[in-house]
Amino acid sequence: MNGNFKTSGFREVNSSSLTPRYFILSGIPGLEASHVWISLPFCFMYIIAVVGNCGLIYLISHEEALHRPMYYFLALLSITDVSGCTSFVPKMLCIFWFSLKEIDFNACLAQMFFIHMLTGLESGVLMLMALDRYVAICYPLRYSTILTNTVVIKVGLATLLRSMLLMIPFTFLIKRLPYCRGNLIHHTYCDHMSVAKLSCGNIKINVIYGLIAAVLIGGFDMSCISMSYTMIIRAVVSLSSADARHKAFSTCTSHVCAIVITYVPAFFNFFTHRFGECTIPHHVHILIANLYLLLPPTLNPIVYGVKTKQIREGVIQLFLREKSISRMK
Template sequence: MNGANSSHLTPRYFILNGVPGLEAAHVWISLPFCVMYSIAVVGNCGLIYLIIHEEALHRPMYYFLALLSLTDISGCTSFVPNMLCIFWFHLTEITFNACLAQMFFIHMLTAMESGVLMLMALDRYVAICYPLRYSTILTNTVIIKIGLITLTRSALLMIPFMFLIKRLPFCRGNLIDHTYCDHMAVAKLSCGNIKMNAIYGLIIAILIGGIDMVCISLSYIMIIRAVVSLSSADARHKAFSTCTAHICAIVITYVPAFFNFFTHRFGAQTIPHHVHIIIANLYLVLPPTLNPIVYGVKTKQIREGVIKLFSREKDILNTK
């Protein structure tokens, strides 16, 4: 087998094939992803910088937003540069251990994003249902603790993926029809029993996506009940408006993710494989690209922070 250790049937490296069937269009496919990645990095780094330097944004809601931005940047960077190297320079080889590391970080950061969205929903619930106790419930210590719990949950649940892959014998070649090391794309190269891989992947999707969605839904049910009980229409509008950006972020994240999940499992025979690959890349890069734009447009405090930041920079330049 090409690039394999025959005694252990473990390849030294894999070949990432990019988007199979569309090799001639790789450069054109790469352009929108390059643009989205650039927007994601600049937008999310800008948000983090703004939240750190603007005292008005030193509140739990914006700390969670900074955590979401950091997760988004890390998630994009875990695969987009490598994907662009495949498309532009045909650097398709990835070592076995590097493939496992990429797999871990992509899946872990995807789970982390879901967890942060859940924390942001809980933040909105506390802010609207317990406004007088908001700052005492969500202290900096509490925010750090629940952030670390979310990170630990994501990491611990993803570690078994690597062991499930390492136990498999690979005797079907080392060519992965994908742009990154997706767990099931790698597992399908094995001639061993991958039933456990498929079952564990489904369990993780239910545990993370399902539980987080239930928590988000319950938070918004309580929020709606609290807002509807407000006597003033202006107060109701103001309360709902603080949730608009978060609701958009949920839609941007979960709709492509669930679409990818269900088409991959139930539409494998009807949807072309190259479409699956493009969707799998889009659902990872689209939320990081759109989230800073949505929060910049929908959140008044961020818009004001951007204006103040540029005004200060302009004053500094004028004094020189």
């Protein structure tokens, strides 16, 4: 190759490192004419996600009755959800509304890291919430002594650290690659494999490490969740009272819904990205990839608000308190 090459709509790329200064995010290939209409439900979902999760965080922090491990983990899940959708939705809306498709190379790496790190953290938090339900149902008398505030902080930090350490290598694996296939990413955000496929180098290590990270996070967390619920079901079935069994199961309903909302689209996206690209249209895959990141943050606050009695009561108490304060003023 010559010293530099130029392509229509591209900046110069240094041939010594073959690292582009920026990438172009195309949005949803084949549906460019409908970008504005597609953006409307995504924008609406994002608003619900931000308002709902910030409302949960505020409620849990201000209601003393919710100062328990279960709700601390829920607050951590809400923080993760808000951060996760904020890491890509504003840029996606800029692509759809203003055709601002450029993203700096390092900004792309940062977005990729935070998206993958936060999805890994969400999986870990769901696993911690399953362990919380296991302790609450199987060891109710020891619940407060096992899950102390110190333990909650330690396991939360350990889960965050695990996700960060496993996702940091992605940035180095992407940065080492030469990019001679242009800088157009057929996606709405910087995904690890979408960026890696622009390289003319060997991406086998990227593929293998991606599978390893998925197993270490998703596989491990799903195993822990499955074991927890196996023990929970055994403990609940052994209860003599039908009311006690119903009450025990009802405390898990919200969490089970959150697991289904998170893992079903995540696994579908994971397998279609690696094995279904030839059979599934690319624009369908991109839409699913966006929904898999945006659907859990949108639905989790609604599910927990509807299914959890303590949260409903907390909302009512907070509303009545604010109303009485406004009357006093």
